[in-house]
Amino acid sequence: MEATLGLARRVRGGRVQFGSRRVSFEMSVAERLLIARLKERDEQAFNEVVRIHGDKVFSLVYRMIGNRAEAEDLAQEVFVTVFKTVDGFRGESKFSTWLLRIAANHCKNRMKYLARRRTDGGGLDDMPEGAMADAGRAPMQSHIDAPDVLLEAAELERLMQRAIETLDEEHRLLVVLRDVEELSYEEIGEVSGLPEGTIKSRLHRARMTIKEYLARRTR
Amino acid sequence: MDHHGAREMFSSFVDGELGETSRRELEQHLEACIQCRTELEEFRRAVGGLARLKHAAPDSFLPKIQEQIFVRSRGRFFAGRWKLFGRIPFEWVSLAMIIAMLVYYIIRLRGAPTGVRPAL
Numbered sequence: 001m002e003a004t005l006g007l008a009r010r011v012r013g014g015r016v017q018f019g020s021r022r023v024s025f026e027m028s029v030a031e032r033l034l035i036a037r038l039k040e041r042d043e044q045a046f047n048e049v050v051r052i053h054g055d056k057v058f059s060l061v062y063r064m065i066g067n068r069a070e071a072e073d074l075a076q077e078v079f080v081t082v083f084k085t086v087d088g089f090r091g092e093s094k095f096s097t098w099l100l101r102i103a104a105n106h107c108k109n110r111m112k113y114l115a116r117r118r119t120d121g122g123g124l125d126d127m128p129e130g131a132m133a134d135a136g137r138a139p140m141q142s143h144i145d146a147p148d149v150l151l152e153a154a155e156l157e158r159l160m161q162r163a164i165e166t167l168d169e170e171h172r173l174l175v176v177l178r179d180v181e182e183l184s185y186e187e188i189g190e191v192s193g194l195p196e197g198t199i200k201s202r203l204h205r206a207r208m209t210i211k212e213y214l215a216r217r218t219r
Numbered sequence: 220m221d222h223h224g225a226r227e228m229f230s231s232f233v234d235g236e237l238g239e240t241s242r243r244e245l246e247q248h249l250e251a252c253i254q255c256r257t258e259l260e261e262f263r264r265a266v267g268g269l270a271r272l273k274h275a276a277p278d279s280f281l282p283k284i285q286e287q288i289f290v291r292s293r294g295r296f297f298a299g300r301w302k303l304f305g306r307i308p309f310e311w312v313s314l315a316m317i318i319a320m321l322v323y324y325i326i327r328l329r330g331a332p333t334g335v336r337p338a339l
Contacts, residue, residue, distance in 0.1 A: 046288075050281045058276035072277060079284045080291065160268050179269035204230035211258070211265040 171206035
């Protein structure tokens, strides 16, 4: 199916508001078919969607929330919401950005809830073993590194996560979408609903904050 | 160009979105300013570090979502499952009862006298 998605003929999907202008986007025939099957409650289509978008959603939620258990729970909740509301998807934006928008809204709500509930600062997995295991699970890691390399990677990951957590939810979302998920500014506009200029200026401020944080911690 | 002006361009510079003139101005400033050069290096490292934070979903991710959806919808969400198992007790039991009644009726009808006497 993924191959079909790539090879499929591209068709006009619709137009979406992006900042002050309207941007047209394309949706593949395969993606349209997949969504149609989803609306018919096809279990295979459901599995396909989780396989295609699962990592992206989980990664976004994990970096926004900073806690693995919470992220797992929330990412599952995102997909449950997606399948409950898929009938309302009218194809006015890309399916992937629609899905990420749902994820972003869930994250914001959960962050507010956690901020109210938080008693101690349990950010990224507090157990070193957990961090080690997480570093080892990173998708780009195709071989097993030496323990000291893993430890260093886990420490760096923890530091980067702490840096992200110094940002407020809006800035955090932009940094995660752009620098972690590597979305284009257009896609970020669809997810966040912000105009391109605002995205760029906020993203710059967020990156500078992270840079300052890291510089202070590593000097 | 001053330090502040240079720093404001870091994001666009790193993203490769700076116009030709601005890029040249920034590069000239960077050549002369070690402070901004160091800061740009730190900036690049921060942005590069973020790109390595992608995280794969756990292996149990899909089964857990399936389970949640199945439990919450009481097995009625997926079309396939709905037809076969979603409403088992009512639909399958009533179908079985209809078949049983039909079989019983046919058997009784065959065995029972017609009640019609042949004409003498």
